[in-house]
């Protein structure tokens with residue numbers, strides 16, 4: 001067990017709160033920044049977060065605050081903001097973030113720039129040490145102490161070691177990686193396929209269908225990542241196939257829930273507003289479609305989902321296109337000479 005320290009979590013939604021609780025349970029003091037003063041007050045007085053983690057007791061060493069100046073005092077900061085808000089929230093305090101350790105837990109891609117969140121952190125605070133925490137990590141299960149594993153990825157081994165020290169516990173195991181880009185890309189891309197998976201479940205499609213979808217999703221996201229220079233082996237780990245499996249199979253995933261609602265006949269807007277939480281896959285789908293078109297990467301699942309959600313194409317038509325497409329070989333990275 002590590003020595004006790006004060007750490008910060010920026011973002012007090014479901015994931016930020018679950019992680020803050022873990023840190024406090026490990027004996028650390030946690031400053032948790034939240035945008036909403038009313039939510040912060042509820043946590044302070046009731047030690048509950050009924051909006052994001054109903055029924056979970058919040059440790060007394062988690063101190064909610066809306067004061068950003070206060071929360072940037074510790075030298076280790078975890079960031080759990082929605083990707084759409086991360087740059088805007090952190091920009092005013094960028095100078096103070098230099099020389100800190102910044103760990104992104106946000107699984108998204110910035111529209112227009114195609115930057116991952118840790119790349120934005122690096123842009124804002126070039127002197128900071130940067131890491132990414134990603135893996136099969138449903139916030140509610142972490143908060144309920146389901147046995148969970150995750151990955152801390154950083155080029156700087158001391159970042160990995162410090163994060164392992166503060167987070168390791170009987171129920172939460174932290175593996176290290178030096179492939180920050182691959183780990184982060186895996187966490188962002190899988191959300192898109194979780195939307196598809198939720199749709200197939202709502203439509204009563206079989207287990208064969210879901211296994212095929214998940215496996216072809218892994219092929220597709222790996223193909224994309226390799227084109228962008230990531231190591232494909234990372235996708236065999238917790239932040240790749242691990243996160244893809246949990247998000248595509250769990251009704252607790254918000255991305256899966258959005259897909260499920262669309263499969264039930266709701267529009268995208270209706271599905272997102274019924275959820276009332278962040279489903280990063282919707283924005284990721286848009287930026288991924290644009291990037292794969294720009295780079296000429298074959299991504300039939302992304303193309304199909306985009307056509308349904310943003311192009312008004314029927315699911316039947318998309319399925320027909322996918323199933324009757326030109327026959328392909330199974331695994332991309334095996335030589336198929338002679339086929």
Ligand SMILES: NC(=O)c1ccc[n+]([C@@H]2O[C@H](COP(=O)([O-])OP(=O)(O)OC[C@H]3O[C@@H](n4cnc5c(N)ncnc54)[C@H](O)[C@@H]3O)[C@@H](O)[C@H]2O)c1
Nearest residue numbers: 012013014015016035080081085106107137138139277278
């Ligand atoms: N919930 C999970 O299981 C989980 C697990 C792993 C990673 N993540 C990732 O963590 C990130 C945050 O997700 P979450 O589940 O905590 O989301 P959430 O919807 O539960 O909470 C989002 C939080 O951000 C705040 N927020 C929203 N817009 C904001 C803005 N413009 N400025 C400041 N604050 C704003 C909300 O008030 C809320 O506190 C996402 O990228 C998500 O993919 C979530």
Ligand SMILES: O=P(O)(O)OC[C@H](O)CO
Nearest residue numbers: 135136137138253254255
């Ligand atoms: O609820 P989701 O769909 O945002 O997924 C949560 C986590 O990313 C699962 O690891």
